[in-house]
Amino acid sequence: MRQALCFFILIFQIALMQAQDDQVVDMLMQRQDYQSALTLLKEQDSSFNQQVVMGKCYHRLGQWRQAKVTIEGYLKQDTFHTGGNIALASIYDQEFNMPKAIKHYRRLVKSDDQNPTFLKNLAQAHVKANLLRLADELFWQARMLNPQDISILLSLTDLAFRDKNWLLADSLTNLGMQLDSSNFQLILAKARCKYTVKNYLESVHFLKKAKGWIDLNPYYQKMLGYGLLQIDSLDESIHVLENLLYQEESEHTHFYLALAYQKKSNSERSIHHYEKAIEKGISGNIGKYYAGLARQFKRENKLKDAIIAYGEAWDYVGNPSHLFQKAQLSEQYYKDKSIALAEYRKCIKYKSLRTDELAFAADRIRLLKEYLHQSSN
Numbered sequence: 001m002r003q004a005l006c007f008f009i010l011i012f013q014i015a016l017m018q019a020q021d022d023q024v025v026d027m028l029m030q031r032q033d034y035q036s037a038l039t040l041l042k043e044q045d046s047s048f049n050q051q052v053v054m055g056k057c058y059h060r061l062g063q064w065r066q067a068k069v070t071i072e073g074y075l076k077q078d079t080f081h082t083g084g085n086i087a088l089a090s091i092y093d094q095e096f097n098m099p100k101a102i103k104h105y106r107r108l109v110k111s112d113d114q115n116p117t118f119l120k121n122l123a124q125a126h127v128k129a130n131l132l133r134l135a136d137e138l139f140w141q142a143r144m145l146n147p148q149d150i151s152i153l154l155s156l157t158d159l160a161f162r163d164k165n166w167l168l169a170d171s172l173t174n175l176g177m178q179l180d181s182s183n184f185q186l187i188l189a190k191a192r193c194k195y196t197v198k199n200y201l202e203s204v205h206f207l208k209k210a211k212g213w214i215d216l217n218p219y220y221q222k223m224l225g226y227g228l229l230q231i232d233s234l235d236e237s238i239h240v241l242e243n244l245l246y247q248e249e250s251e252h253t254h255f256y257l258a259l260a261y262q263k264k265s266n267s268e269r270s271i272h273h274y275e276k277a278i279e280k281g282i283s284g285n286i287g288k289y290y291a292g293l294a295r296q297f298k299r300e301n302k303l304k305d306a307i308i309a310y311g312e313a314w315d316y317v318g319n320p321s322h323l324f325q326k327a328q329l330s331e332q333y334y335k336d337k338s339i340a341l342a343e344y345r346k347c348i349k350y351k352s353l354r355t356d357e358l359a360f361a362a363d364r365i366r367l368l369k370e371y372l373h374q375s376s377n
Helices: 001-032 034-042 048-062 065-076 082-096 098-111 118-130 132-145 148-161 166-180 184-196 201-210 220-230 234-244 251-261 267-280 287-300 303-317 321-332 335-345 353-377
Strands: none
Touching: 001 353, 034 048, 048 065, 048 082, 048 201, 065 082, 065 184, 082 098, 098 118, 118 148, 118 267, 118 287, 148 166, 148 184, 148 335, 166 184, 184 201, 184 220, 184 335, 201 220, 220 251, 234 251, 251 267, 267 287, 287 303, 287 321, 303 321, 321 335, 335 353
């Protein structure tokens, strides 16, 4: 009897110590002192609950390899363990191992398909995996369960932008603005919507609203500068774009500045920025930059430079109107009219040339041929 009593006392003391240790671990976890919690757990006999807590510690400490080993271990006993699947999904997501991240997010949705956060996380993983159709479906499911979630509206807006569905994007941002009209991301999304449909006045309005609270990144500064240019706020546009050059010297910024200075009749600065845009050019817009430069040279009566620039524009873009401009300028600049004749002959080969330009070129060919014939006699 005495031995049995001692045994029960010993069991009770062990249980009491275990309970005390568990309380300490809980306290350490609440304080986010995961290293101390892990050290204490390692000193205890392993149980399922302790494995779960150890998995959380490894996860929070960023020891992903050990976290995965530990969590996979107890998921073999409980496949749909919520905390374990959340942790593994998060780890694989951060490692950009999207197939495995999706696998664990799907388990979470399967265990509770009425949880909008699980659906949203699964949708976001599909976006990262470039499975956009499925992502769109999942975001809409999540929105049905939580229509107040602005992040879901922003994600759906982004997908609408990718599909070039501007009407849907605008509608989604309207819904978002009804929930929170001061949300910076929504304001910027609204500005982008208006900019895309060329409503530059409203785009500038929203960008200026955002700029009053946050520093716009180069993408939105460029958008603001071009929007201001389009509504003829030239001094403001130049101010924004010139300042942007200190952060990002891109071809597009130089091109917009060239247009702004051109509108202000500042030929020197306009030519400078056209030439800079060409120098920095890596996109398919170089032909556009050469065409703008050619027009500016033409205004300055620098005909030879304009001819060269139109030639470059033609080479890059293949727009026969550039060839037509080159032919006209060649006729004015060169004494040898056979040069212009050759250029006009090139023009009429292209049926995509405007009707009036085609007729003009054909007429000039006839007249120049007569002129050259008479000159040779």
